[in-house]
Amino acid sequence: MGMEAKKPYLIAIVIQLIYAGMFVVSKAAFDLGINTFVFIFYRMAAASLLLLPVAIILERKNVRSMSLGLLLKLFFYALIGNTFSLNLYNVSMKWTSATVASASSNSMPVITFCLALLLRMEAVKPRSISGMAKLAGVALCVAGVFVLAFYAGPALSPVNRHRAFAVAHASNTNNHPSSRMTWVKGTFFMVLANVTWALWIVLQSALLKEYPNKMLVTVTQCVFSTVQSFVVAVVAERDFSKWKLRFDISLLAIIYTGFVVMGVAYYLQAWCVEMKGPVFLVAWTPLCFIFTIFCSSFFLGEIVHLGSIVGGILLVGGLYSVLWGKSKEANIDPSREVNRISDPQDHVEIDI
Numbered sequence: 001m002g003m004e005a006k007k008p009y010l011i012a013i014v015i016q017l018i019y020a021g022m023f024v025v026s027k028a029a030f031d032l033g034i035n036t037f038v039f040i041f042y043r044m045a046a047a048s049l050l051l052l053p054v055a056i057i058l059e060r061k062n063v064r065s066m067s068l069g070l071l072l073k074l075f076f077y078a079l080i081g082n083t084f085s086l087n088l089y090n091v092s093m094k095w096t097s098a099t100v101a102s103a104s105s106n107s108m109p110v111i112t113f114c115l116a117l118l119l120r121m122e123a124v125k126p127r128s129i130s131g132m133a134k135l136a137g138v139a140l141c142v143a144g145v146f147v148l149a150f151y152a153g154p155a156l157s158p159v160n161r162h163r164a165f166a167v168a169h170a171s172n173t174n175n176h177p178s179s180r181m182t183w184v185k186g187t188f189f190m191v192l193a194n195v196t197w198a199l200w201i202v203l204q205s206a207l208l209k210e211y212p213n214k215m216l217v218t219v220t221q222c223v224f225s226t227v228q229s230f231v232v233a234v235v236a237e238r239d240f241s242k243w244k245l246r247f248d249i250s251l252l253a254i255i256y257t258g259f260v261v262m263g264v265a266y267y268l269q270a271w272c273v274e275m276k277g278p279v280f281l282v283a284w285t286p287l288c289f290i291f292t293i294f295c296s297s298f299f300l301g302e303i304v305h306l307g308s309i310v311g312g313i314l315l316v317g318g319l320y321s322v323l324w325g326k327s328k329e330a331n332i333d334p335s336r337e338v339n340r341i342s343d344p345q346d347h348v349e350i351d352i
Contacts, residue, residue, distance in 0.1 A: 008276045011268050012284040018265045020102065020291035022257055024299055026090065027098040029253035031300070036090040037236040038243055039254065041229040044082065046258020048222045055219040062213055066220070070211055074220045077207065081200030082225035087232060089193040095186030099304055100148055102292035103312035104190045106285055106319045110141040111191075112198040113322055119202060130328040137321030144314030149187035152180075153306030156297075222262075279323060286316040 116122035125131040
C-alpha cells in the first residue's frame with residue numbers, strides 16, 4: 001500500500017484523535033470550574049470567528065439568495081442542534097466522564113436510524129438478515145446506555161496518577177449515592193442530547209435539499225447559536241467575573257473546540273468522506289472511545305470503571321450491527337436512498 005493509499009486511514013485516525021482530545025480538554029475545563037453554558041458561548045463565538053470570514057470571502061454573492069423563511073428555519077435548527085444539544089451534552093459530561101461522552105457518540109447513527117424509522121424515512125424488515133442486524137444494533141445500544149448509567153463495576157486504576165491537568169475536585173467518586181444519582185442523570189442527559197442531535201440531522205438533511213449551500217447553512221447556524229448561547233449563558237451565570245478567561249486549560253479547551261474541532265476536523269472529514277465514502281469514516285468512531293479511555297486516564301487521572309468499558313463495547317457493537325445491516329441492504333438494493341448521519345460535534349454530514 002503506497003503513501004497515497006494510506007492517507008485516508010491516517011486522516012481517519014487523526015480525526016478520532018482530535019475528538020478524543022476534545023472530550024478530555026472539555027472535561028478538564030469543567031472540572032476546573034468553568035460554567036458549561038459560558039464555555040459553549042465562547043466555543044460557538046470562536047467557531048464563528050473562524051468560519052464567518054471564510055464564508056464572506058467564498059459565498060458573498062450567494063448571501064442574497066437566503067430568504068426570511070430560510071433564516072427563521074436556520075435560527076430554529078441552530079437552537080435545536082447547537083444551543084440546546086451542546087449545552088445539554090456539556091452538562092452531562094460535567095456530571096459523568098470523558099469516557100462516557102466518547103462512548104455515547106457511537107450511538108448517534110443508531111439513534112438517527114430510530115428517528116428515521118419513526119418518521120417513516122426508513123423501513124425495517126424484521127425477518128431479513130439486514131433487518132435483524134439493525135434491530136440487534138438498537139437493542140445493543142439500549143443495553144449499552146443502561147450499563148453506562150446503572151453499572152459502575154470495579155474501578156480500573158489510572159495509567160498516570162500525576163495528572164497533567166490536575167484538578168483537586170475531579171468527579172471520580174461516583175460510588176457515593178448522591179453522586180451516583182448525578183451520574184445516572186448525566187448519562188440520560190447525554191442520550192437526550194444525542195436524540196436532539198439526531199433530530200437536527202434529519203431536519204438538516206431535508207433543508208439541504210431545499211438549499212444545498214453547506215457553507216452558508218453551517219455558518220449562519222453558528223452565528224445564530226453564538227447569540228442564543230450568549231443569552232443562555234447570561235441567564236445561567238450572572239456573575240461576569242466568572243466569564244473572565246485566564247491562561248489555563250479552559251482557554252485551551254475553547255480554542256481547541258472552536259478552531260481545531262470546527263476548523264481542522266471539519267476539513268479533514270469532508271476530505272475523508274470524498275475520498276473513501278461516509279461509511280468508512282463512521283466505522284472509525286470506536287477508535288475515539290479507545291483513545292479517550294487512555295487519554296482521560298493519563299491526563300485527567302480519571303478512574304475508569306468496568307461499567308463504562310462494557311457499556312462502550314455494547315454501543316460499539318450496536319453501531320457496527322446497524323452499519324452492517326445498512327451495507328447489506330445497500331448491496332441488495334443500491335438504488336435505495338440512504339439516510340444522512342452527522343457527527344455529534346460538528347456539522348459534516350455522513351451517509352450510512
